[in-house]
Amino acid sequence: MPLDLVTIEHSPLSEILTKPAQVVTFPLSTEDKLLIEQMQDLLLKLKGVGLAAPQVGVTKQIIMINIQEDAIALRKDAVNIVPLTVFINPQYIPLADAKIVYDWEGCFSVVQTTGKVPRYDKIQLNAYTPEGKKISSIIEGFTARVLQHEIDHINGFLITHRLTPDCLQGHPDKMLAIRYRELNHAQKEIVKKIIHEREKVTNPNDKAQVQALNNMKKFLYDDN
Numbered sequence: 001m002p003l004d005l006v007t008i009e010h011s012p013l014s015e016i017l018t019k020p021a022q023v024v025t026f027p028l029s030t031e032d033k034l035l036i037e038q039m040q041d042l043l044l045k046l047k048g049v050g051l052a053a054p055q056v057g058v059t060k061q062i063i064m065i066n067i068q069e070d071a072i073a074l075r076k077d078a079v080n081i082v083p084l085t086v087f088i089n090p091q092y093i094p095l096a097d098a099k100i101v102y103d104w105e106g107c108f109s110v111v112q113t114t115g116k117v118p119r120y121d122k123i124q125l126n127a128y129t130p131e132g133k134k135i136s137s138i139i140e141g142f143t144a145r146v147l148q149h150e151i152d153h154i155n156g157f158l159i160t161h162r163l164t165p166d167c168l169q170g171h172p173d174k175m176l177a178i179r180y181r182e183l184n185h186a187q188k189e190i191v192k193k194i195i196h197e198r199e200k201v202t203n204p205n206d207k208a209q210v211q212a213l214n215n216m217k218k219f220l221y222d223d224n
């Protein structure tokens with residue numbers, strides 16, 4: 001069965017988004033492996049940069065990130081492409097010299113709000129691969145932001161918990177227009193190109209794909 005996204009506003013299962021998720025044991029069960037495969041398919045379809053198991057209604061400490069050319073082009077602190085990578089039982093700690101930086105974040109689980117979320121610019125990530133190998137590394141910039149967002153999900157925190165009253169925030173329709181105006185000419189051209197390319201490959205019968213494309217179009221055409 002295809003996975004469904006849980007949203008804080010609309011899902012009967014929404015309390016799963018605000019509870020800590022359970023630790024995963026190794027070796028992974030067949031069920032966990034299937035969940036990971038389905039989450040990977042969904043994240044690729046949605047063209048998102050990250051996804052956590054509670055967002056599909058499963059209270060397990062499984063997250064994944066996927067940072068591609070679009071993010072590199074549109075984010076000033078995104079430098080490296082990160083292929084689709086799965087992390088099990090992930091945790092982070094800010095480095096001693098980490099600074100707080102604000103940047104746009106949206107969330108598949110939060111329909112009504114987007115904004116400039118404060119995050120650490122440098123973290124130590126501790127996690128496991130799906131094979132059970134321990135990972136411990138220093139992560140910076142946009143990748144660190146995405147990891148903090150996804151690890152928040154397994155701890156029961158959403159962007160609405162991180163957005164303080166001083167943060168620029170609001171309904172995505174309004175915020176996307178502001179966000180688009182912040183881009184330089186070259187970045188706006190990239191957004192247009194991405195949308196045209198996606199229009200060609202979007203399957204009109206696939207709800208998730210159509211939704212992802214419409215979100216991007218909104219980003220472009222609210223600029224007036």
Ligand SMILES: [Zn+2]
Nearest residue numbers: 106107108109
């Ligand atoms: Zn999210």
